[in-house]
Amino acid sequence: MQPTDIRQTQRLISKGDHSAEAHVSRQLDLIERENPGLNAFTSVAAAQALEQAREVDLKQREGTAGRLAGAVIGIKEAIVEKGRICTSGSKMLASFESVYDSTAVERLRAEDAILIGRLNMDEFAMGSSTENSAFGITRNPADPSKVPGGSSGGSAAAVAAGLCHAALGSDTGGSVRQPASHCGVVGLKPTYGRISRYGLIAYASSFDCIGPLTQSVEDAALLLSVLAGHDPKDATSSRQPVPDYASLSETLSAGIRVGLPEEYFGEGLDPEVKNLVMQQVEVLKAAGAVPVPISLPHTPYAVATYYILATAEASSNLARFDGIRYGHRADRGKMLEELAAEKKQLQKNGGNTATVDSALIRLYKQSRTEGFGPEVKRRIMLGTYVLSAGYYDAYYGKAQRIRRLIQQDFLDAFRSCDVILSPTSPTTAFGIGEKTDDPLQMYLSDIYTISANLAGIPAMSMPAGLHPADGLPVGVQLMAPHFREDLLFAAGRELERAQQSAG
């Protein structure tokens, strides 16, 4: 049996029991067999991955291999890799080939990670189910009739199915943690600014975070140690020093206070999900942790606040897709013919031909209309509306103020606890097609993950067991103060140890 996590694979490779090349070719076979059913990968870089693996084997013999030697990693379509097609799940970028590496990818390469392919996602990261991709839906490996969650659904499905050891995702309102929860893997959203956003195709810049999806907490700590750190190419990236997270989080400090927010255990939470999450509290208690009831009183306003701010930022970020410099462009001949016909029609009816778009404006409109899918258009429309004259203060300004109150809730809570524990999602993975007709219901599925993005704090989802009724994975979420990812890892490893010894 091939190990599925980074650390075990590395141990085998360094003992000489295993070559990276043989390992990668087995992964490629597995992808060939499993991916047609899952549609987790949108493209696989077989030749390049084998080439990278041979280099790793050479470096291994020379003793110069990096910290991620032997790690096989998939990259979400939103994070650019030089020389590869990077679609962000959109027809708009169906043939866009990046001319540079994102900083996150550059850092993985520098530590000898093998980048095996690109992973499906909701278009421009807008979605909670990976049903909004222009390249087909991704299925949940635990049950193919269920969604894998989203927007990093391809990343979560690929790691859960063992197609790669780890994957990069991006988390704007829960897009790493919610799919990790639904697929049964570890998903980390670090502190805002901990990992450079350079080369992450922007959705909502004040929220967007790159984060790893892994088989184990230890792997998540290892990847964060590699990915974190200041980047001159991203002015919002933090200058805080980067600790060695893996060694820092080996033990849980005795007496650590675990906050249980009452707002995260109320109405709408599946009782069996609650039960599994509460079992994790018992595990931490047995390890010396002290559960503390806390309150985050502005929680009911998080979803509305998020969807105002994120759509506003998205409408502005996505203005760059105009069909001029890159991305989809409408057929020019057809467009000019249509414009001429519209003018003629107006002249015939005595209308004002000045109301017809100029050729350039029509090119923008037609290209965007053809390139974007329905959910992206819906969010651009909402964002444009809330920023438009007369509504700015009522929506955007109001939401920015409530964002402060939500952050203040966390700052206050962290005076009486060290980490916060909650469910990641109120239910297990829902059925394919179940929420596609009701955007608001889909938005509300992010209810427990969104606040961490509003506050900028780190949060991690990890497996808490299987739901007794449907057998699907349930996730538990840990949240910590800004830049205290080490606390997430320490608590997470304690839970992982208990799960391993249980079975």
Next chain:
Amino acid sequence: MSVTREDVLHVARLARLRLTEAETEQLAGDMNQILGYMELLNQVDTDGVEPLEHVIDHEPGLRADVALPPLPHEEALKNAPDADADHFRVPRVIE
């Protein structure tokens, strides 16, 4: 406050999108439902609360004013839907 068909068409113009009749109807419904839900925020007293723009307070460190190599011309034009050797090409703007 309710979003009318005309509001939807106005916003679509601002966002540079074209909508079919059916999409206009659909969006008016969706936007009313979602914006209706957002009315919830009016319950919160935000008097005297400063808007939160940056979730992390950090020094606005400036990088050294040193020129770095720019993206080479041909790479910058590589993904252009229409370009000549030096320029992005667009439809005629002045008629």
